[in-house]
Amino acid sequence: MLEKIFQxxxxxxxxxxxxxxxxxxxxxxxxxxIHIATEHGGTxxxxxxxxxxxxxGFAALRKCLESxxxxxxxxxxxxxxxxxxxxxxxxxxxxWRKVRESPGEIKYVICNGDEGDPGAFMDRxxxxxxxxxxxxxxxxxxxxxxxxxxxxYVRAEYPLALKVLRRALxxxxxxxxxxxxxLGSDYSIHFHIAEGAGAFVSGEETALLASxxxxxxxxxxxxxxxxxxxxxxxxxxxxxxxxxxxxxxxLREGAESxxxxxxxxxxxxxxxxxxxxxxxxxLIEVPMGITIREVVNEIGGGVADGRQFxxxxxxxxxxxxxxxxxxDTPIDFEALQSIGAIMGSGGLVVLDDTDCMVxxxxxxxxxxxxxxxxxxxxxxxxxxxxxxxVTRLCEGKGRPQDIGILEELSAGMKAASFCGLGKTAPNxxxxxxxxxxxxxxxxxxxxxxxxxxxxxxxxxxxxHCIGCTICAQHCPVGAIHSIPYQLHxxxxxxxxxxxxxxxxxxxxxxxxx
Amino acid sequence: MRRLGYKPHALIEALHTVQxxxxxxxxxxxxxxxxxxxxxLSQVYGVATFYHYFSMKPQGKHTCVVCMGTACYIKxxxxxxxxxxxxxxxxxxxxTPDGGLSLLTARCLGACGIAPAVVLDGVVIGHADPAHxxxxxxxxxxx
Numbered sequence: 001m002l003e004k005i006f007q008x009x010x011x012x013x014x015x016x017x018x019x020x021x022x023x024x025x026x027x028x029x030x031x032x033x034i035h036i037a038t039e040h041g042g043t044x045x046x047x048x049x050x051x052x053x054x055x056x057g058f059a060a061l062r063k064c065l066e067s068x069x070x071x072x073x074x075x076x077x078x079x080x081x082x083x084x085x086x087x088x089x090x091x092x093x094x095x096w097r098k099v100r101e102s103p104g105e106i107k108y109v110i111c112n113g114d115e116g117d118p119g120a121f122m123d124r125x126x127x128x129x130x131x132x133x134x135x136x137x138x139x140x141x142x143x144x145x146x147x148x149x150x151x152x153y154v155r156a157e158y159p160l161a162l163k164v165l166r167r168a169l170x171x172x173x174x175x176x177x178x179x180x181x182x183l184g185s186d187y188s189i190h191f192h193i194a195e196g197a198g199a200f201v202s203g204e205e206t207a208l209l210a211s212x213x214x215x216x217x218x219x220x221x222x223x224x225x226x227x228x229x230x231x232x233x234x235x236x237x238x239x240x241x242x243x244x245x246x247x248x249x250x251l252r253e254g255a256e257s258x259x260x261x262x263x264x265x266x267x268x269x270x271x272x273x274x275x276x277x278x279x280x281x282x283l284i285e286v287p288m289g290i291t292i293r294e295v296v297n298e299i300g301g302g303v304a305d306g307r308q309f310x311x312x313x314x315x316x317x318x319x320x321x322x323x324x325x326x327x328d329t330p331i332d333f334e335a336l337q338s339i340g341a342i343m344g345s346g347g348l349v350v351l352d353d354t355d356c357m358v359x360x361x362x363x364x365x366x367x368x369x370x371x372x373x374x375x376x377x378x379x380x381x382x383x384x385x386x387x388x389x390v391t392r393l394c395e396g397k398g399r400p401q402d403i404g405i406l407e408e409l410s411a412g413m414k415a416a417s418f419c420g421l422g423k424t425a426p427n428x429x430x431x432x433x434x435x436x437x438x439x440x441x442x443x444x445x446x447x448x449x450x451x452x453x454x455x456x457x458x459x460x461x462x463x464h465c466i467g468c469t470i471c472a473q474h475c476p477v478g479a480i481h482s483i484p485y486q487l488h489x490x491x492x493x494x495x496x497x498x499x500x501x502x503x504x505x506x507x508x509x510x511x512x513x
Numbered sequence: 514m515r516r517l518g519y520k521p522h523a524l525i526e527a528l529h530t531v532q533x534x535x536x537x538x539x540x541x542x543x544x545x546x547x548x549x550x551x552x553x554l555s556q557v558y559g560v561a562t563f564y565h566y567f568s569m570k571p572q573g574k575h576t577c578v579v580c581m582g583t584a585c586y587i588k589x590x591x592x593x594x595x596x597x598x599x600x601x602x603x604x605x606x607x608x609t610p611d612g613g614l615s616l617l618t619a620r621c622l623g624a625c626g627i628a629p630a631v632v633l634d635g636v637v638i639g640h641a642d643p644a645h646x647x648x649x650x651x652x653x654x655x656x
Contacts, residue, residue, distance in 0.1 A: 119583035121623035156529065156566050158623065197525055198566030200620065214522035215556075216563040275584035275625035282626055313583060349583045349625075363586055367620070373563075474644065496599075499592065500644050 025301060029280050032299055034261065036269050037126060037133070037245040038285045044130065046164050049171045052132040058177060060251040061136050064143060065185045070100065073144040073251065080255035081267035082247075086112060086203070086240035087318065087344045088420070089266070089333040095237065098227035099145040102235035107147035110231070110238045111138055112208060113154035113161070116200035117316030118367065120347035122271040123241040125283050127154065127161040130245060131168035135191070137244030139178065140251060142189050145237050150178075150189055153208055155196040165193060200317075200371035204419045205238045207373070218373045219419035240345070242271055262288030266332035270343070276313070276350035279304045286331070293327035296350055307352035311435070315344025317364045317371075318424035320431030321357060340431040342424065356452035357436040358443050361429045362390040368425035379422030382413040386429065393443040396455040403440055407433065451512035454497040458513050461488050461501075465509040471501035524550055524560055528567055537568045565620075573608040573615035575653055578632040582621030585629040592643040593631060594618065600647050613654055 035041060045051050052058070064073055078093035099107060111134065115123035126134060138150050154162055169191050172178045180188045194212045201207045202217040209231050211217035230236025246268060250258045258268050266288040272295070275281045279301030286295060292312055296302065303309045311321045320341035322329065329335050333343050351360065369383040386409050389402050410426030417423050433440060442449050448456040461471070461480075465487050472482035479494035480501060490501070502510040524546065531542045538561055547554040561567045579585075579594045594605060597616055601609050608615040624630045627639025631646065633653055 115623070116620065118581065118586075118621035119625055120621070121625055124623040157619065195526065195529055196566075197529065197564035198620070199564050211525065212522065214524035214560070216560050273625060275628060276587055281584075281628075316583070347583065347625075349587065351587060355587055360587070363583070367581075371620075498596065503644050 025280065028301065029282075029284075029299055032290065032294065033285050034269050034287050035285050036249045036258075037242050037271050038130070038283065039133075039249065041129065046129050046131055047167055047171075049132060049168075049175060056252060057132055057248075058136055060248040061139055061143075061177070062183060064140050064251060065183055065187065068251075070144045070146060073140065074100065076251060076255045077144075077247070080250045080258040081262075081265075082243065082250060082258070083266065083333065084240060085242035085246070085270065085345070087315065087342060089343060092239065092243060095227055095239070096141065096145050098225070099147070099235045099237045102228045104235040106149060106234050107145060108231045108234060108236040109138055109142040109145065109147040109150045110208070110212070110236060111150070111152045111241055111244055112203060112205070112238055113152060113158075113241050114196045114203040114208060115155060115158075115241075115345060116203045116371075117318075117345050117347050119275055119313070119349045120273045120316055120345045122273055122283055122346055124158050124161050126241050126245050126271070127158070128164050131164050132172070133245045133248055134241055135168060135172055135178070137247035138191075139182070139189055140247050141237060141239065141244060143187055145235075147237065148189055150191045151212060151231075152191070152193045153196060153202075153212060154193065155198070157196075157198060162193065162195065169193070199373070200367075201373045201419070201421050204421060207419065208238065209236065216373070218375050219421075221418065242346075263330060263332045263335075265334055270331065270346060272346045272348045274300050274348045274350070276348075277304050277307060277352040277355075278302070278350045288332045289330045291328045291330050292322060292348075295331070295348065296327065300350065303350060303352050305352075307354065309350070310353050310355060311351045311357070313349040313351060313360065313428070314347070315342040315427075316347045317367050318342055318420065318427055319344045319347075320427045321351070321360065321435065322431070323435040326435075340427065340434060342427070354450055354452065356394075356448055356450035357432040357439045358390060358393050358448075359450075359452045361432050362387065362394055364428040365390055365425070368421065372421065372425070376417045376422050378413045378416035379418075379425065382409050383422075383425055385409060386413075386426070390429070393440065394448075394453045394455065396443070396446045396453070398444040398446075400444055402444065403433065403437075457497065458492055459490050459495055459497065459501060460511055460513050461490060462509045462511055463487065464507060466507050468506065470504050470506060471510060474500040474504040476500065524552060524557065525564075528561055528564075532567055537571050539569070570608070571612075573612050575613060575634050575650075576615045576617060576632075577634075577650055578617045578619050578622075579605070580622045580624065580628075580630045580632075581618045582623075582625060582628070582630075584625035585621075588629040589643045590629040590631070590641070593629065593641060593646050596643065596647050597650065600650075614650070 074096050082092045083089040113123050142150050196202050199217050202211045204219045207217035207219040226236045261268050269285050269287050271285045309324045311323045313321050365387040369387045372379045374380045410430050413426050451457050467485040469482045472480040477494050479491045482488040531538050543557050547557045579590050605618045629641050631638050631641045
């Protein structure tokens with residue numbers, strides 16, 4: 001017995017009993033991720049300042065106040081290669097430097113938490129889970145640019161984020177992290193919260209400023225950029241929530257550790273909201289340069305319900321649809337732009353073969369048409385006309401010349417709109433026209449290959465119907481003629497295409513044709 | 514408003530307060546704000562109607578907000594909305610004539626992880642099933 005114990009080969013290898021063993025799906029979901037903005041996700045209590053400090057919280061701020069000059073901080077950010085995470089990918093250091101150099105009696109720092117893209121929720125999650133990290137990033141930014149007022153602009157649709165933020169700011173104030181002479185230095189900063197009121201265009205920086213000033217959020221022409229003349233005509237730094245939450249890590253771990261991640265032009269990590277038809281959706285943080293396929297197949301576990309991976313919608317209503325064939329494109333600002341999509345704020349919505357691209361375009365156009373502030377004619381009226389055309393296609397009333405008109409309007413809208421909303425609104429149409437043109441052509445002919453557009457499809461019951469009458473019981477309009485144990489039939493003139501029969505059928509005998 | 518020092522930029526916050534207190538913003542409230550903040554009534558009206566969050570009509574007893582975010586849309590909230598519109602013969606954004614139900618849509622609830630999501634009387638319902646959702650609303654209306 002003793003001999004057996006002393007002999008190594010009688011033992012199971014110890015690592016099999018590691019307490020860190022994860023289930024395979026968990027491991028696949030987490031192993032490719034690198035957590036910077038979402039560091040200690042799931043373990044940090046957003047209401048506990050002590051806990052945040054124990055996890056090296058405010059270490060970067062202390063380091064900055066004690067041993068760096070503002071110019072040195074900006075140099076560090078420049079070295080790290082950090083680019084704005086709000087969508088356009090502007091170099092943060094350039095913006096910071098500009099604000100620092102602009103003359104003004106009082107300077108402002110604003111955190112843009114007006115996350116409007118449908119299908120994106122990383123700002124909400126960062127504000128709700130890591131309010132202290134965002135605050136720390138903002139204080140560092142404010143110190144670097146010489147600002148004394150900081151403002152959070154957060155959507156009113158995020159009540160929890162607002163509540164967490166208010167509590168976090170009060171805690172920081174009580175402990176001397178914000179207010180007068182923070183951490184014993186001679187630097188003072190004050191925070192305010194401004195609530196949005198449900199306008200997508202408020203996410204555009206000049207529109208956001210108008211909204212903070214209590215006006216309608218309508219963008220204005222740039223230059224002058226907010227960095228020179230922003231809020232109340234004073235130099236203002238506006239960055240996204242995610243950008244600020246990356247700042248403490250960069251200054252704590254060093255710019256070179258951040259620059260080591262990612263590709264040549266896009267450094268660090270990006271938080272994505274992975275949603276749609278994947279097995280495992282959720283918030284993920286991945287290094288730049290990872291391919292779309294890796295995200296969908298490895299992290300997301302592939303497309304759910306055994307369906308086929310068709311496309312990924314990247315960047316919300318300003319982005320585009322990347323077809324499965326191009327899924328090996330790495331995620332970085334330039335690579336995505338070259339295929340017609342944009343990084344955007346980071347929504348990744350996976351589409352499968354039951355999603356109709358024309359319908360998706362219609363959806364996004366409806367959104368942008370609704371949210372257009374109405375200042376530029378081409379955006380205001382162009383989006384309306386485009387929506388009419390695409391709706392016509394979905395209803396089977398398309399005309400052959402419609403596709404040409406769509407392309408013409410898109411080009412006009414891109415050229416003649418002021419802000420990002422109008423300039424990028426045609427992107428979903430343009431990319432789907434580029435990669436899924438045959439679907440548009442099919443709609444002109446009156447077919448919907450994905451079986452989504454109601455006017456172009458019919459329901460039929462196939463021969464392997466067992467005659468159980470379940471479909472007839474579910475049908476809201478009584479369009480199914482059913483005799484028990486006999487093949488049921490659908491009266492097409494009564495059918496409203498509600499899909500209830502198909503989802504109710506135990507034998508999957510109801511088909512869309 | 515006193516808290517905000519009667520400054521013109523307090524308008525949006527003041528509108529939020531009005532909506533929170535009364536449930537909607539009526540003409541009297543607009544006139545009052547215009548006087549108190551010394552902003553032209555046209556501008557107050559402009560701001561109140563520009564933002565989707567502010568409502569100028571009283572809401573029904575129950576509200577049902579259907580999320581029209583991308584993830585929810587492709588998972589079938591369009592279907593849910595359609596069914597509800599047909600069942601109560603109102604369009605999104607309207608209230609039933611008896612004031613029982615207001616049907617609204619949201620841009621995105623940021624709850625894409627549990628798509629399709631619907632908010633019924635302030636409670637978020639995830640993984641809403643298009644085929645059975647009408648029954649759920651009906652049940653709520655009876656209460």
